[in-house]
Structure formats: structure tokens, C-alpha cells
Amino acid sequence: MNNCDSHQTVQSPRLRPGDRVRIVSPASPPSREGVARGVELLTSWGLRVELGEHVFDQWGYMAGRDEDRVLDLNSAFGDAGVRAVIATRGGKGAYRIVDDLDIDALRRDPKPLVGFSDITHLHLALWARCGLASLHGPFANWSDEWSGPASAEALRRALMTTDPVIIHRDTGQAGAAVTVEGTATGVLVGGNLDAIRTEAGAGLPSLEGAILFLEHQRGTGLGEVDRALTQLTRTGVLEGLCGVALGQFLGFDQDAGDPTLGGWGIADVLRDRLTRLGVPVLGGLPAGHGPHPPTIPLGTQATIDTAEGTLTVQPAVA
Template sequence: MSLLKPNRLHIGDTVGVIAPASPPNQKILRKGIEFLKGLGLRVKVGKSVEKINGYLAGSDEERLEDLHAMFLDSEVKAIFCACGGYGTARLAANIDYELIKANPKILWGYSDITFLHTAIRQETGMITFHGPMLGSDIGKEDTHTLSKQGFQQLFASTKISYTERFSTLETLVEGIASGELVGGNLSLIVSTLGTPFEIDTNGKILFIEDVNEEPRSVDRMLNQLKMAGKLKDVNGIVIGDFCDCTPNRELTLTLEEVINHYVLWANKPAIRGFMMGHCNPHISIPLGAQAVLNTNNKSLIVESGIE
């Protein structure tokens, strides 16, 4: 499938805010929306963003309607997800992918949004953006400047160059890998297996991150990826932040031991330590863009995700 890059943003553009998963903290979201306005953008908020249906921001139909409406609205140039949580996978089978393909635009989010990233990319070829969200990150008082600076890649064609100026990086397997950058939250990646939206890792650079998962849970998920052939197929592995993934039992493997076991088995170029995921700062990246992972200089270079 040919690569589909959304158009860049300009000062004065209108952008949309939706909640395709869980209901956001409204106070934090309001501050996040003010951040977008501070970038010179106008903001439209989806109808279901303030709705609460248990752990969902409204019904599946309401959240899906917001997603479709924002892609269909010619005035809206980008779509930002308010928060993650749970629920985007419930929408995937009913998304109008032809509508999205005919109206490509920036889609931004992470965590539970990983399922949307994967489904939309594989059904349309469109690049999407893995970055901090308005109602769970950007609207907080302690949000790092680097997390906010990541939004600038939406206004100008810019390569992402992640080196040790951002964080200490550790090489697990040496080498140079190139390919399309895919992945995101490990739990959501695994949840695509056996579905029509099963992640394709063949010839790709796989990025993984997660939050609040014990080492044994990370072990289970990586083992499932291994048995599904997803680690064998990759060109390289980018290991992001695994926030609060600590054991609550005495007899355990460490998170490092678990990750090392599977990465060393895959034997593809791999680096750990990227501040990408449930962390502060959170460095934003375009998923679906071409990337190069180089252990010689400990870097990840990602092509611009916009036209």
C-alpha cells in the first residue's frame, strides 16, 4: 500500500478533539485545548468528549460518529485524541477507512490509540502520530517542554532525530536497521493478533512501550508476539518507556531480563531507553514513516510524517 502523508498545519487552522476511548479529565483537557489555541489553532470539540459511559466516553456509536465527523469536516485539518484508557478497538471493525483515505489528516495520540494507529495505517497507508495527549499529558502543570515541542513537527517538514541528547540509550543488539516505524503500546499491539487488523511487522522497525504491567505480563505479551512470528519478521526494535512496570511479588524476573530475553532471541538491531510512551518528557514520532535505527551512534532517525 502506498504511503499517505497528511498535510501540515498552518497558523489559523481548525483542529478537532475527540475521545475515542475513555472519558478525559475535563479540567486537564481544557488546559490542553488552551495549549492548542496557544499554537495559533482553532479548536472543535467532538460531541462525545464530555460523555461518560462507564470506562467509555459515550457509546461506541457516539465515539465512532465523532471520528467520522472530524475526518469528513473539510475545515478540520488535524484530529487530537483527548486521552487513552480503553475502547478504540471496539470501533475498528466499523470505521469507514475509505472515508479516511479520501480525507487524510493528522491523527495524534498514543496508549489505547495504538489500535487506531495500526488499523488506520494498515487499511489506508496513512501516517499517524504517536504523541502526548491533551487530557492526560499536555494539560498537566508539570508537562515537560520537550513534550510540547513535539507538536511543532506538524507545522513544518522535520526529521525526528532521537539521540542521547534526550535520554541515555542502551544497545541490546548491534547493527543498523531501516524500515517503516510501527507499533506503540505493547498491550494494544498484542490485542490486534488474530483480528483483521493484526499488526504487520515484516520488514518494519517495531516500537514498544507500556504502563502498569508486571514483568510477567510483559513476558506473556512478548512471548505471544514471538510465537505469532512478529519478532522474527522485524528489521529492528525500539524499546520505549515501560512506566511503573515493577513486580509486586518476591519471586520474579526483572523487566530488563524479560525484554533482553526476547530481543536477544530476535537478534535484530535493538536499542532501549527511548522516552516515548507513558513518560515525561514524551518525544513524539510519526508512525508509518520511514526510519533508521543505528546502534553505532545510538540514534533513531524518522522521516517527516507530513506533506
């Protein structure tokens, strides 16, 4: 068993009915209907929901200008009454504001940030600069068809209880066949592969002693996944990993390789790039850009067990 947990985690207080939460748009703009449904859902848990001043702004493909998006984030981070910050969307733009986050405010008053995809840039920054645990979870731009009751309950429990989160391997996922047997325990870090690759050499925290969680959105081919994993390897950031937990790699067929690409599929690329790390790898976790997403703490101790097919993560809140 690999046990490499050497990181200090900062947990936020769990949410209770009556607590204030702030919805912000650090990346691309949401729909008003989706945010209204998100407010309704959070309010049903007894939370008091506020909207950042620039939630519905639009500047090009982003939710307002950089200075306005980071202003909303930092306003929420610095408000002692706000107990959690929830992003409306991923998309594009969070990478432009990571250097301007008010980390001192979060050191004084930790609170969880919720989101995924482009929000991975922010999760990585918060972990690197103050060890803050955050939540890879659904957006406040809520869709009942896309997220559904199970996703809602998973988010509620991750914010309002101290229960660990257990994710089971789904053999129907495209990366499920990628396994390097073993168990590993370390701090779970990661999220969207493209965001992690972008932060390499800039804001990527040390991954020594960590379990790296990876997922990938639709719209790119095998070569792009290969490039991203190769870049991470060449920068040396994967050295010292304890293990790898693979979420969804959407847009790739589970079984069939591409005859125009030598018969390779996504499992072949992942296996070729990751097995050489010499650490346990658990593929097939149903977490990422697919429907009905779970909520997964980042920055807390986690264990992968390939025999059981499970990722078990300690809570981001205390």
C-alpha cells in the same frame, strides 16, 4: 545494516495557522480542565480548535457509547475542513471501535491522528488499512506539569513542520541495557505493547520490513510483558522485522532483578524475547507513558542506530 523499507506511506498536509483541528475522545473520558488547557495551547499556535459532540460523555469507564465515540471520529475524518484529529485520552475503549472507522474518508482526505496508549489500536488500523502516517504524541487533555514546554514544542513541530524527529537513548530508562548492535531502516510501526498484543490475529498490520516500537504502562509485572512478547512471537507477526525500538517500560527498576523471580528484571525479559529475532534492538528511548513525552511519527521511514543511540523518524506530514 538492515534496510527493509517496502511500505507505501500516506502523509497528510502539515498544519498551518488558521487550520481547524478536532478534539475527540475515542477511549476514556477526559477532564474538562485538561481539555480547556489543551484548547488554549493549540489556539496559541494559530489553530482553530473544535470539540467533538461527545468529548465529555461517559458510559462506564469509556467516553460515551461505542457508536458515539466512533461517530465523533468519523465526523472529523469526513470533514474536509478538519486538518488534524487529536485524542483527549487513552485508557480503555478504542479497541471496540476500530472496525467501524471511515477509512474511505481518510483515503480521500488524509489527516493525522494524535494520541498514544489505547489510541495505538487506531494507529495500527489506519496504517494497516490505508498506510496513513499518524502521531504517537500527547493528549489534548493537557497537563503542563506532566507534558511541559518541551512536549508542547515537539507536538507543534510534528504537526506544523516537516522536520524529522530524533529521539536519543536515555541510559536511565529501564530497558536501556537491551541492545543488539547494528543499524536498521524501515517503517516505524507500534506503540503500546498491550494494544499491539490485543490486535494480533485481528487488526495488526504486517510488520514485514518494519521497525517495531514498543512501550509499556505501569501496573503489570514481568510475566505480563513476557506473555505479550511470547504471544506476538507465536502468532508469527514478528517475522520479517528489520529492528526493534524500545521505549519506556514503567514500574520496573532499571538495574535490580527480583530475587523471587530468579533475579530477573525487565531487561532480562526483553533481552530473552527479542535478541532471538536476529535484528538490531535499541533500548532506552524516553517515549511512552512517562512525563514530558515526545511526539513520534508512526508509519514513516525510520532508522535506529545503536552506536549513536538514536531513533530518527521522517515526518508524518508533508
